[in-house]
Amino acid sequence: MKIKILLFISFFVTGFAISCNAQYEDTLIVAFWNLQNLFDTKDNPAKEDESFLPNGEMQWTEDRLDKKMFNLSRVIRMMNDGNGPDLLGVCEVENQAVLEEMVKKYLSDLDYKVAYLESPDNRG
Numbered sequence: 001m002k003i004k005i006l007l008f009i010s011f012f013v014t015g016f017a018i019s020c021n022a023q024y025e026d027t028l029i030v031a032f033w034n035l036q037n038l039f040d041t042k043d044n045p046a047k048e049d050e051s052f053l054p055n056g057e058m059q060w061t062e063d064r065l066d067k068k069m070f071n072l073s074r075v076i077r078m079m080n081d082g083n084g085p086d087l088l089g090v091c092e093v094e095n096q097a098v099l100e101e102m103v104k105k106y107l108s109d110l111d112y113k114v115a116y117l118e119s120p121d122n123r124g
Helices: 002-025 062-082 096-106
Strands: 030-038 087-093
Touching (some): 030 062, 062 096, 087 096
16 A cells, blocks of 8 residues: 555656646746946937937947947846846837847847837937
C-alpha cells in the first residue's frame, strides 16, 4: 500500500512540475518603463525641447543621446533572462524617430516593432 501511495505522489509531483514548466514557456513577459527624457538633439519648434539641444541647459549632444540609448538597451536586454520583454511599453520619449533609432541601433536582434502614440505633453 505504501508503495502505491508513493508512486501516486511521485507521478503527481512529476506531472505538476511538467505542467508548471509548460505554463512558463507560454508566459508573455510584459514590462513598462519610464525612459526619463529620451530626447533627440534636434529642435522641434512645436515642442518645448530647448533644454535637450546641444546648446541647451542639458547640453544634449549626439554622444550623450547615444550613451543613454546604449545604457537603456542594456537594461532592456537584461529583462526576461537576457531576452528582453516580449512586450515593452515606454514613456517620456520625445518622438517616434528617437525610439526607432534606439531599437534599430541597439535592439534590432530582438525583433521589436515600434507602435507610437503622441501625447499632449508640450515637451513631446
